[in-house]
Amino acid sequence: MDKEKKRIVIADDHTILREGLKALLYLSTELEVVGEAEDGREAVRIALELKPDLLLMDLSMPRMNGIEAIKEIKKQHPEIKIIVLTVYKTEEYVLASLQAGADGYILKEANHAEFLLAIKNVLMGKHYLSPEISGKVIEGYLKGQQDQAPLTVWDTLTSREREILKLVGEGYKNREIADDLCISLKTVGKHRENLMKKLDLHTASALTSYAIEKGLVTK
Amino acid sequence: MDKEKKRIVIADDHTILREGLKALLYLSTELEVVGEAEDGREAVRIALELKPDLLLMDLSMPRMNGIEAIKEIKKQHPEIKIIVLTVYKTEEYVLASLQAGADGYILKEANHAEFLLAIKNVLMGKHYLSPEISGKVIEGYLKGQQDQAPLTVWDTLTSREREILKLVGEGYKNREIADDLCISLKTVGKHRENLMKKLDLHTASALTSYAIEKGLVTK
DNA sequence: CCACAAATGGGGACATCACCTGATTTACTT
DNA sequence: AAGTAAATCAGGTGATGTCCCCATTTGTGG
Numbered sequence: 210m211d212k213e214k215k216r217i218v219i220a221d222d223h224t225i226l227r228e229g230l231k232a233l234l235y236l237s238t239e240l241e242v243v244g245e246a247e248d249g250r251e252a253v254r255i256a257l258e259l260k261p262d263l264l265l266m267d268l269s270m271p272r273m274n275g276i277e278a279i280k281e282i283k284k285q286h287p288e289i290k291i292i293v294l295t296v297y298k299t300e301e302y303v304l305a306s307l308q309a310g311a312d313g314y315i316l317k318e319a320n321h322a323e324f325l326l327a328i329k330n331v332l333m334g335k336h337y338l339s340p341e342i343s344g345k346v347i348e349g350y351l352k353g354q355q356d357q358a359p360l361t362v363w364d365t366l367t368s369r370e371r372e373i374l375k376l377v378g379e380g381y382k383n384r385e386i387a388d389d390l391c392i393s394l395k396t397v398g399k400h401r402e403n404l405m406k407k408l409d410l411h412t413a414s415a416l417t418s419y420a421i422e423k424g425l426v427t428k
Numbered sequence: 429m430d431k432e433k434k435r436i437v438i439a440d441d442h443t444i445l446r447e448g449l450k451a452l453l454y455l456s457t458e459l460e461v462v463g464e465a466e467d468g469r470e471a472v473r474i475a476l477e478l479k480p481d482l483l484l485m486d487l488s489m490p491r492m493n494g495i496e497a498i499k500e501i502k503k504q505h506p507e508i509k510i511i512v513l514t515v516y517k518t519e520e521y522v523l524a525s526l527q528a529g530a531d532g533y534i535l536k537e538a539n540h541a542e543f544l545l546a547i548k549n550v551l552m553g554k555h556y557l558s559p560e561i562s563g564k565v566i567e568g569y570l571k572g573q574q575d576q577a578p579l580t581v582w583d584t585l586t587s588r589e590r591e592i593l594k595l596v597g598e599g600y601k602n603r604e605i606a607d608d609l610c611i612s613l614k615t616v617g618k619h620r621e622n623l624m625k626k627l628d629l630h631t632a633s634a635l636t637s638y639a640i641e642k643g644l645v646t647k
Numbered sequence: 648c649c650a651c652a653a654a655t656g657g658g659g660a661c662a663t664c665a666c667c668t669g670a671t672t673t674a675c676t677t
Numbered sequence: 678a679a680g681t682a683a684a685t686c687a688g689g690t691g692a693t694g695t696c697c698c699c700a701t702t703t704g705t706g707g
Contacts, residue, residue: 223536229448317442369601380634414636
């Protein structure tokens with residue numbers, strides 16, 4: 210096909226999985242792993258820097274979850290193909306991933322062959338969904354077209370607020386969050402303030418509690 | 429060393445991880461993957477059937493968890509070496525694994541080199557624990573050998589401290605906790621201080637996080 | 648083009664908390 | 678009877694967080 214190998218980046222917080230995938234992809238003559246990331250933010254940075262052909266992305270990662278990372282990357286470089294590689298087989302994750310711009314969605318219970326098939330398809334510009342989930346997604350996708358009025362408090366949060374909430378939930382203090390996101394301490398405090406107002410919570414602990422309850426925290 | 433390759437079985441519910449590990453181990457001339465299992469029950473069956481030199485075991489698997497599987501296997505064939513490969517880095521899992529008879533414990537965030545090192549050590553009859561967890565565990569484990577006393581940090585907490593921790597986890601502030609328990613604000617602060625010292629945590633959020641993780645919060 | 652929301656930041660008052668120094672009382676163990 | 682751990686409380690300092698005020702920039706939709 211191509212003379213050049215396709216350049217791939219792997220984003221997953223489990224090093225041993227990344228190394229395994231590398232070894233797996235190393236067996237292929239058409240693919241080459243050029244970078245790795247162990248959290249969402251790093252994934253965005255590496256993707257924008259290396260501009261790989263394909264990005265394999267886990268969903269639950271520290272610091273920034275996969276969905277946000279996908280949005281960020283796709284916004285700036287829609288040509289970078291992204292395949293979600295996760296354990297979640299429920300609709301909400303699949304839909305959220307697709308809406309964020311993912312080109313493929315495969316489960317960690319997939320085998321080598323399916324894995325390569327997904328990569329091949331996505332690199333050719335097609336989409337790929339694991340057979341286990343494709344069924345339920347299509348109906349949900351079609352159904353989700355007409356109605357749209359969930360509007361829970363959760364839905365009123367901006368993506369940045371969710372990002373801060375996740376970090377608060379992981380126990381970071383404002384100073385650390387500010388340094389991590391390269392924004393002012395005041396801004397973090399402001400987001401936190403807005404979060405507490407929207408959620409009607411009044412302590413850091415309550416925010417943490419909420420974040421964990423919402424499944425925002427990886428750990 | 430040996431003329432024959434060491435025979436290894438991998439038990440993990442994520443196929444892609446198993447395949448990745450196989451590819452990784454395939455690079456070694458001394459190791460050979462002879463079997464796989466995707467849940468605990470299967471792991472027991474395969475292990476007893478193939479009697480491998482080494483078993484790599486995930487902890488969270490369908491049907492039967494890794495701990496139970498380890499106990500079962502070790503009961504019948506103590507000579508089969510078992511390394512736990514998991515995402516959990518909390519003491520309780522480590523201790524439970526060791527008590528069940530595991531010979532090694534490594535995290536999925538370990539890299540290739542550490543992974544091979546662990547395998548090599550365990551195959552030579554030694555034990556191996558990931559550096560990230562070895563510190564806190566070794567003391568607790570060794571200590572737990574002679575005297576029956578505190579096995580985990582958790583066990584060093586007094587009942588009052590657990591009571592405060594629960595309330596912290598539910599998002600109450602010190603003033604509220606004090607009123608609730610009819611004690612001084614200072615006393616609540618002291619308990620919190622002791623808790624943080626014992627648990628090596630440094631923010632209210634981190635305490636909350638810990639409390640929830642420990643299942644202390646009902647809600 | 649204008650309005651609005653989202654994200655960014657600053658100032659400042661005040662509350663809360665983290666972390667240290669002590670202390671006393673009670674109760675259980677040796 | 679002495680020793681020890683648990684639980685209670687006090688004082689203090691500096692860090693952190695809460696919650697108001699305000700502003701600017703950017704993008705998106707009417």
